[in-house]
Amino acid sequence: MSALEIRGLRKAFGGVVALDGVDLSAELGEILGIVGPNGSGKTTLFNVVAGALKPSGGRITWLGQEIAGLPAHRIARQGLVRTYQQAMSFPDLSVNENIKIASEHGAEGVAPLMAPDDLLAFVGLAGRGDEIAGSMPFGNLRRLGIALALAARPKLLLLDEPAAGLNDSETSQLAEIITGLPGRGLGICLIDHDMNLIASICRRLVVLDFGTKIAEGTPAEVLNDRRVMEVYLGAPA
């Protein structure tokens, strides 16, 4: 059984069906890319898995236990942690204070991934622990968002569009950070619209369209899939 097993996951907002029977598995030690056009259900998938939204149906098994519908803080305590499209931090507090709070709300019974100073160095914020989060430039706020998620000692990290708004050099630095995580035993699920980033760091991709999984496989398999090409490029199936 995979670390995360999702079966028949459904989420409806009134008449809008955002997830329509999604099956998906994610392993520790792998980077799984989740792609699809705007509105295909990617963020809703993360919200439901991480407990920010209750599913309308289906099963989510994490490390062998059913977690569908549990509140977000209980899911985070079990090592399943998500980041948001907007980097989340307490803007009036320092970087170090933010890290401390994140670690206090993190997974129970899991050793820290690394010491706070090493964590800051790992995400490219060495020596910036005393800076006030809200005064940092956008790229550094993104790094801080990842540092805060890692401070919560995740076993599986759900990254929602971490490269949005980053320039090319910031995106390659981000790719280095992310690719360093599976070797430390973490699993990563990565949503992003940057196909170059996704194809370069993910071994496996899942493609959503209108709340259903339309393809799954290696980047090469998926990007040559006729249905995926149709969705992205409008080519006939």
Ligand SMILES: Nc1ncnc2c1ncn2[C@@H]1O[C@H](COP(=O)(O)OP(=O)(O)OP(=O)(O)O)[C@@H](O)[C@H]1O
């Ligand atoms: N809170 C909500 N209330 C009503 N409808 C919602 C809500 N959240 C999402 N939806 C709808 O669910 C569908 C899936 O949205 P979602 O944000 O999950 O897509 P996405 O693939 O993450 O899109 P994007 O790439 O633009 O971030 C869309 O039709 C969206 O309008």
